[in-house]
Amino acid sequence: MKVVRRTYRRDVSFGLMVIVFAVVFFLAGQLFEKHQPNVNELMDVNLAKGLVSLAVIVMVLIVWEEILFHVHIKPVDDGLLFRNHGTKLKVQAMFYLIIPVIIVFVYLNFNVNTFRFLAWAVVVAGLPVVGKLMSGIKNYNDFLKLTGGAIQYKNNELEGTYQLTEVKQIHLVKDKRDVLHKMKVELSGGNTVTIDLDEMELEDFYESINEYIVEHYAQLLK
Structure with a gap:
């Protein structure tokens, strides 16, 4: 089986994810109101910021395919078979299900800035990600x-x-x-x-x- 595009080295991928998580965690405070109704506000807000960062990580893993998925050509008979990675689409679809769960959980359990939070949610779960998944489903058997x-x-x-x-x-x-x-x-x-x-x-x-x-x-x- 010939590999035509390899994934990034694990240390590179891990480093990229750490950077993305840290940047989003730092900025995520803008999505929440200062006053939270829970007892331990600091812990709760940090948990919410962590979940927001996790949702962005999931989005990045779906869109930036080089992090997780290599591309290979399958030899068949006396030739080659070129097709999209079926397992890749299944993994991406399962990953995507995490995003709306996080969005709903955070929205229901934390005091958010509605406009900013919904804008973030649209970006994370919006057209670029959905479009990529729908395109993959459409061409699944090609x-x-x-x-x-x-x-x-x-x-x-x-x-x-x-x-x-x-x-x-x-x-x-x-x-x-x-x-x-x-x-x-x-x-x-x-x-x-x-x-x-x-x-x-x-x-x-x-x-x-x-x-x-x-x-x-x-x-x-x-």
Whole structure:
């Protein structure tokens, strides 16, 4: 199994999390009113600030994938299978459930500055995180499989398997930086199939896909 993107070293990841936690803990006091109805106000506020910091840590772990999740390519048959890490999405989804629990618990048990607290909650549990999870769910089953005999892919409702014997040409669509984004597979019957790697969220594999095609499908490249 070939790893194309490794996670950060544990000490680096731990250091980053400590910094994030400390900064958020220091700033989190602005989310709470000075007067708290509980007996031990200092302890309670520090607990609340710790929970706020924990929620931010969870958000960072979801969005900043390099901290926890490496990216690898799975060899299959006589080729390679490119797909998003299924376990990654499950872990991210479980992590995400922690955030609303913390938000509700803190809101119900501490005297918060409503405007600031809700603004923080929207950022932590809002569109960037939800969008990432929804995108992962949408593309959960997407994959590109390249072998010595066929090209197979699934992009949501679009899918197909094409034997190399029926492929006339392959055109690689790249940007100005020479980064691969799409494959256009021209079939001998006259049809052209566009495999959109961007839609499939396979950006971590662009270089590896390009290398495999150039090495194994050179005679078909346009």
